[in-house]
Amino acid sequence: MIEVQNLSFGYKKRKLLYKNLNLKLETGSIYGLLGKNGAGKSTLLKNFIGLLFPKGGNISVNGYTPKKRWPAFLETIYFIPEEVYVPALTIEGYKKLFAPFYPLFNEEQFHSYLEQLDVHDKGKLNTLSFGQQKKFIIAFALACNTRVLLLDEPTNGLDIPSKIKFRKLIASVFTDDKIIFISTHQIRDLDNLIDRVIIVDNGELLLNASIHEISGKLCFKSVKELPETGKVLYAEDSLKGHTIVIENTEKEDSKVNLEHLFNSITENPEMAKSIFQN
Amino acid sequence: MNNTFNIKRFGRLLKKTLLERPMHTFGFAGLVLVISLLLYFIIKIFAGYGMAQRITFFVGLIGGSFFLASFVFGYFSSNASGSSFLTLPASTFEKWFCGILIAGILYPLLFLLFFKGIDSSFVLLYHNSLDRASPFYKKEYESVYLFDLDGFIAMNVYALFFIYVGAMLVGSLYFNKTAVIKVSLTLAILIIFILGLNWLMAFGLFGSIEDAAPFNHVAIRIGKEIGSLELPPAAGKIFKYAIIYIYPAIIWFLSFTRLREKEF
Numbered sequence: 001m002i003e004v005q006n007l008s009f010g011y012k013k014r015k016l017l018y019k020n021l022n023l024k025l026e027t028g029s030i031y032g033l034l035g036k037n038g039a040g041k042s043t044l045l046k047n048f049i050g051l052l053f054p055k056g057g058n059i060s061v062n063g064y065t066p067k068k069r070w071p072a073f074l075e076t077i078y079f080i081p082e083e084v085y086v087p088a089l090t091i092e093g094y095k096k097l098f099a100p101f102y103p104l105f106n107e108e109q110f111h112s113y114l115e116q117l118d119v120h121d122k123g124k125l126n127t128l129s130f131g132q133q134k135k136f137i138i139a140f141a142l143a144c145n146t147r148v149l150l151l152d153e154p155t156n157g158l159d160i161p162s163k164i165k166f167r168k169l170i171a172s173v174f175t176d177d178k179i180i181f182i183s184t185h186q187i188r189d190l191d192n193l194i195d196r197v198i199i200v201d202n203g204e205l206l207l208n209a210s211i212h213e214i215s216g217k218l219c220f221k222s223v224k225e226l227p228e229t230g231k232v233l234y235a236e237d238s239l240k241g242h243t244i245v246i247e248n249t250e251k252e253d254s255k256v257n258l259e260h261l262f263n264s265i266t267e268n269p270e271m272a273k274s275i276f277q278n
Numbered sequence: 279m280n281n282t283f284n285i286k287r288f289g290r291l292l293k294k295t296l297l298e299r300p301m302h303t304f305g306f307a308g309l310v311l312v313i314s315l316l317l318y319f320i321i322k323i324f325a326g327y328g329m330a331q332r333i334t335f336f337v338g339l340i341g342g343s344f345f346l347a348s349f350v351f352g353y354f355s356s357n358a359s360g361s362s363f364l365t366l367p368a369s370t371f372e373k374w375f376c377g378i379l380i381a382g383i384l385y386p387l388l389f390l391l392f393f394k395g396i397d398s399s400f401v402l403l404y405h406n407s408l409d410r411a412s413p414f415y416k417k418e419y420e421s422v423y424l425f426d427l428d429g430f431i432a433m434n435v436y437a438l439f440f441i442y443v444g445a446m447l448v449g450s451l452y453f454n455k456t457a458v459i460k461v462s463l464t465l466a467i468l469i470i471f472i473l474g475l476n477w478l479m480a481f482g483l484f485g486s487i488e489d490a491a492p493f494n495h496v497a498i499r500i501g502k503e504i505g506s507l508e509l510p511p512a513a514g515k516i517f518k519y520a521i522i523y524i525y526p527a528i529i530w531f532l533s534f535t536r537l538r539e540k541e542f
Contacts, residue, residue, distance in 0.1 A: 049365055052541050070281040074367035085358035087298045097294040101287070101367040 008056035028176040032194035033183040041183040049079040077148040084137040086125035102144040110143035155189040187258045219248040233264035302349040310342035331425035347446035350377035354454035360542040440526030447533035493517035
């Protein structure tokens with residue numbers, strides 16, 4: 001479990017990016033962290049892994065304080081940054097040097113994940129394309145079987161088939177004793193993958209809800225005319241009229257559109273808050 | 279599991295550090311040894327054995343360790359490698375000690391062995407090349423001798439080694455990119471500032487001075503004579519031990535605290 005209590009963080013003392021942020025991430029979910037560029041998504045992930053230290057408040061990850069960077073903590077968490085680092089080693093060389101640090105590393109899984117992601121090269125890793133390097137690190141991270149997996153913009157640099165394979169792989173390896181936390185601004189890449197959505201903007205937590213909860217509270221639909229009553233959080237012109245996000249007072253079933261959800265929440269944070277607090 | 283030091287984990291970390299970037303460790307160490315050999319050979323031809331020994335010893339020990347020290351924590355030139363280094367499951371102490379072991383212990387030992395080897399070989403070759411029947415044999419034989427690794431010059435080089443390597447270890451954790459250049463410039467500016475300030479103070483106090491070395495002596499010119507003012511032995515000892523032991527210990531420990539507090 002990841003627990004954030006009154007987190008304050010800023011790169012400059014006088015300008016805090018997060019102020020008194022509270023967040024609780026339970027084990028057994030794939031979280032999608034959505035936010036605009038510069039909203040502080042990577043910063044939050046770096047606080048979780050202990051690369052950045054909170055200026056105030058506490059962060060606890062499975063009972064550990066990330067700031068201490070204890071080996072016992074680092075063995076249970078893997079962070080894939082937006083740009084990955086691979087030394088001038090072969091796949092086998094990398095595995096031999098890095099895998100022993102992760103007690104639950106599974107070699108069979110590692111080769112299977114590489115196969116699934118189409119990483120076959122026998123040469124040095126640093127000569128691979130950026131996308132191949134990223135897929136290699138994703139396969140390695142998944143094979144480490146850490147309880148927490150943090151991914152920062154994991155689909156950046158991946159081609160369309162690779163993005164699909166990535167989604168399939170994440171979904172297939174997920175188990176109830178894990179937390180997978182994916183930060184991205186490429187919202188469509190998380191479709192059908194995440195079961196909880198977290199939206200941050202201007203250092204504020206605007207939403208932390210499950211897909212089930214969102215579809216219960218909001219309705220995503222197309223209409224010919226914009227409704228005169230009800231809380232419309234977002235409307236977009238479409239060929240058949242308008243695509244809207246509205247408070248789900250009629251208990252209608254609809255599929256959550258993450259892009260429209262993101263626009264709804266960031267454009268009408270107060271209205272969204274009032275809907276989700278009820 | 280011990281979160282400060284575990285011998286197995288440390289062994290893995292050392293192996294990973296040495297083999298992850300072999301060109302930076304083995305390649306560079308090998309290159310410095312070759313340069314040291316060439317330097318000794320060339321300088322002895324033009325400036326004699328004594329100069330060759332001193333310069334080779336200084337460049338090989340301090341120069342080699344200085345650059346190696348920049349490599350051992352040199353992961354912070356990119357976001358990706360810096361994150362990878364800091365999030366690798368090993369303790370801060372193990373990561374720090376691994377750097378110390380490579381740049382501050384293993385390489386210097388390797389260099390000292392190598393230096394002893396080349397020095398002994400060159401001196402032996404010289405001695406064997408002399409004509410035993412020559413009337414100058416004894417004089418020529420005694421003019422070239424092995425470099426004393428416990429001598430005055432060696433001791434000064436060791437003191438400088440601890441300061442320079444410590445400064446590089448700290449510097450590579452403060453300056454994420456091109457740390458070697460930035461640390462070299464910082465050290466140069468610091469040395470010039472200390473020497474300049476010391477000279478100005480001595481000049482202000484004594485007027486006509488010949489030279490002045492910080493914490494050591496002031497040479498004063500009186501007419502045609504030059505007299506040297508030195509610190510009282512007790513005070514001199516304090517400064518000597520501060521420079522040899524206390525200052526290096528502070529900066530080496532500072533590199534540990536900096537690594538522990540490093541945010542990236």
